[in-house]
Amino acid sequence: MKLFDYPLSGNGYKVRLLLAHLNKEYEYISLDILKGETRTPTFLDKNPNGRIPLLQLDDGSYLPESNAILYYLAQDSRYWPSSAIEQAQVLQWLFFEQYSHEPNIATARFWVSIKKIENTPFNAEMLSQKQIQGRAALEVMERHLQNRSFFVGDQYSIADIGLYAYTHVASEGGFDLSPYRAIGKWLDRVQAQSGHVTMKD
Amino acid sequence: MKLFDYPLSGNGYKVRLLLAHLNKEYEYISLDILKGETRTPTFLDKNPNGRIPLLQLDDGSYLPESNAILYYLAQDSRYWPSSAIEQAQVLQWLFFEQYSHEPNIATARFWVSIKKIENTPFNAEMLSQKQIQGRAALEVMERHLQNRSFFVGDQYSIADIGLYAYTHVASEGGFDLSPYRAIGKWLDRVQAQSGHVTMKD
Incomplete structure (x- = not known):
């Protein structure tokens, strides 16, 4: 997995914190939102909404929205309840x-x-x-x-x-x-x- | 189930539309947000965030946030995917x-x-x-x-x-x-x- 992120982002930090709890390896790609690096044509092809965090899954697909990423990663773990x-x-x-x-x-x-x-x-x-x-x-x-x-x-x-x-x-x-x-x-x-x-x- | 709602709310309409697809019966309680009816002490006891829609489940508990209500109601239906x-x-x-x-x-x-x-x-x-x-x-x-x-x-x-x-x-x-x-x-x-x-x- 690859995480496209901005280091000062709390939305990105949510994902980093859960990945740390889950002890999962991932590649970290740091983008500077202040320099418009999430609004380039290349990044907009990955996420048309132009926002980080963005998770690239092992099949190559992209999942944006920090809380949807939390949902996806937390499945079958203690961080997602069963009822x-x-x-x-x-x-x-x-x-x-x-x-x-x-x-x-x-x-x-x-x-x-x-x-x-x-x-x-x-x-x-x-x-x-x-x-x-x-x-x-x-x-x-x-x-x-x-x-x-x-x-x-x-x-x-x-x-x-x-x-x-x-x-x-x-x-x-x-x-x-x-x-x-x-x-x-x-x-x-x-x-x-x-x-x-x-x-x- | 009881749905606390404001008739012109799109957030409330999401829930009404899904309940219609699911053909579920419910009691409808109409509140006027323009008259502050979601900011009374009685309503804030039900939802401290003071917003509609609010779903009261059969066990008496309350579920706010329109999209969380959609998630709950759509489980085990065609409106929630399986993967x-x-x-x-x-x-x-x-x-x-x-x-x-x-x-x-x-x-x-x-x-x-x-x-x-x-x-x-x-x-x-x-x-x-x-x-x-x-x-x-x-x-x-x-x-x-x-x-x-x-x-x-x-x-x-x-x-x-x-x-x-x-x-x-x-x-x-x-x-x-x-x-x-x-x-x-x-x-x-x-x-x-x-x-x-x-x-x-």
Whole structure:
């Protein structure tokens, strides 16, 4: 397998973290999104949506979308539950991640710490809206984690991997995690999982 | 089962369309999002993220996120493929729908045709950005459908149901679908499926 990725991407890190847990070998191809390397004709032939991470399977086919890659790789492993309702709940949290969490927390991080955006009134208002909506997503997570160790069925799963990726670097988007006590304890539990790697490993 | 929904929601319509194909009975509970009926303490106890659609299962538990509901309901049906790679591809398109399509096409429709937003310079710029990004999502779909009947494995699946919901009403968000010939033919194929219902049925 080959993973096309950008090293600072949380979406890419999700896949790297699961591959580390699964102890799978893969070739790593680093692309610089700031230099437009995911918008070249060559890359668009691989993924017309022009995004990383992108997994190339051994048969040569390409699978984009970080959370679909997590689903594929986690089959028949301890990171994907066996009951239909728990499977649906894992996907519930992964859709929550892509709709309510990533567009706010990851985008704020990108603007504040990676590709610094120009300080125009429009951009300032956009960033402020993303920080409000990002805190709302953190509130939903905090409430859910009040009496749970992990997001689904009290077992570490790809729901946790998907949500950990951008939550643990939320401070880089201007989010203060200290009020979220349950999230803080959950981050510690994720980091204590066997085979854990950091974003920079 | 009970479906908590807002009748004009494309996310809710996905679930109604699949339930019609599956010929399943359910109780329909209509909530008005414009009146804040999904942000009451009673509803937030059911779904802390304050969104419809929300499915209550026969055991009393609640499942939010339209595409996670599609996954759950489609198990063991013709609308969910049997191979792991095709399953991952269905999820790929459902994550594409929630990340690259819905936030642009559905939100533009909401602002233009449902909860009309105030015409401020900030809102006009936001709408313009969503229309640019929405057209980019339509381009990705058009390219994929050039030589295919359906999104995955040449079989109608929940990937098609998920993408049909807001694509067929994209004109309500100011999108002109006439340049997208492959999408137009695909919309016809979806409407011709046995058990199809419209958003207003």
